[in-house]
Amino acid sequence: MFLIVVLVDDDGCLTGLYERIVETFGHRHGHWAFAKTVADLQSSASKWLGRAAMRRPRWERIVDLVAIGVPAALRDEVLAIAAGLYCDAARRDHPGGEYRGEIRRPSWNTLPTVSATTIRKSMGRDDERVEGAHRTEPAPDEPPPRFHGDLRDEVFRLTEELEETSKRLAGVEVVLDNQIRDWRRLQAENDFLRALKTADDERLRQQFIESTNLRQQHYEVSVEKHAVIDFCMAMLKSLHPNASEGTLRKLIDDHIEAAFPRAHSRGTAVEFLHPNPAESAKDRTRPLQVEAERRRNNADARNLAERLNAFYS
Incomplete structure (x- = not known):
């Protein structure tokens, strides 16, 4: 001073x-x-x-x-x-x-x-x-x-300790900044994975709904098929009372097989996490195909009944 x-x-x-x-x-x-x-x-x-x-x-x-x-x-x-x-x-x-x-x-x-x-x-x-x-x-x-010399030396010592402490604090701040940066990166990745999971859950829910609708439509087609077969059996029995039920059933099955060749199932697997776009488009058009097939079955069944009636009359 x-x-x-x-x-x-x-x-x-x-x-x-x-x-x-x-x-x-x-x-x-x-x-x-x-x-x-x-x-x-x-x-x-x-x-x-x-x-x-x-x-x-x-x-x-x-x-x-x-x-x-x-x-x-x-x-x-x-x-x-x-x-x-x-x-x-x-x-x-x-x-x-x-x-x-x-x-x-x-x-x-x-x-x-x-x-x-x-x-x-x-x-x-x-x-x-x-x-x-x-x-x-x-x-x-x-x-x-x-003893000002001793006090000055003490001040120097404390100053050096303060500098060392400041350096350590600076190093801790660097480590803390790196940890915060890593935490934010992991948080962003976690949010991204959560969004993917939400999208997959929604897609699986839609597939479950479509599968349920398909089972319901398949059940309705089966019911209508059996109703048509029973109708044909009743008409054939009325026209040919002496024919056995097995003969009439086989006759109806042969005509159905000739009109609608049975498709062989290939057992395709469904990939839920990574679906094929082409298969997804095919799944979306499947209900329309089932409905069209049901209508064709009804029309063919009526045509078969009329042909059988004309053949045995």
């Missing part, structure tokens, strides 16, 4: 600072800002500068930021406070590098919460100083400093 407070411009932005860093160090080989644009700096610096920082910045970067973003009159004071904060965070006695300036630990560093206003007000105060890059022990009347 300290670097943000001292480096932002009047609008609270760091864009101007990044532009000056690019102009100053962007063409210097080996520098951490070499060949980077303002957008690149905004993206990379967000990991170690600002509220979303994941780690502490390196000391050489702090020196460059202060040198570019802080006026010369305040540069030494800001760099001294930055050195003290860096040493507290890194748990070191010296920030490293070629720094030989003052190391200052601000008094607000021990407060539970620190605001930007507190930092700005303290810039004019004479905090504890350490000359020649050597720190002294804290004054007896001041509370001991908090």
Whole structure:
């Protein structure tokens, strides 16, 4: 937070600072800002500068930021406070590098919460100083400093655990999405099979109705056939009372066989699940054929009775 407070411009932005860093160090080989644009700096610096920082910045970067973003009159004071904060965070006695300036630990560093206003007000105060890059022990009347390095390490550890948990949750979401996709596919297949079953049930019901109608019509034809045969037998008995019933029955059967040759059944099988279209069309026309055959039988039976009557008279 300290670097943000001292480096932002009047609008609270760091864009101007990044532009000056690019102009100053962007063409210097080996520098951490070499060949980077303002957008690149905004993206990379967000990991170690600002509220979303994941780690502490390196000391050489702090020196460059202060040198570019802080006026010369305040540069030494800001760099001294930055050195003290860096040493507290890194748990070191010296920030490293070629720094030989003052190391200052601000008094607000021990407060539970620190605001930007507190930092700005303290810039004019004479905090504890350490000359020649050597720190002294804290004054007896001041509370001991908090172990900010341990807290920062704990924050880093928790952040890594949060990232791992987020990755696991992302993997679980992928697996869940795949399972939902498979369930929807199986549900669609199940609905399709249910529709096929419904269509097959309806077709079987229609076939059952047609079969029942055919049996009823066959029964009616058989009844009419027997009625015609009984009628012919009665007429022949009245014309030839001395003839035996077996002789008359055989005579009638011979005439019927000659008029209507008996068809041989071939025993076709019915496929309910996958019917032949031609057979289905034939099944639909069968009732009409039975009705036509019944009418022909009645007409032929009447003709036979008239011919027998004429023959034996």
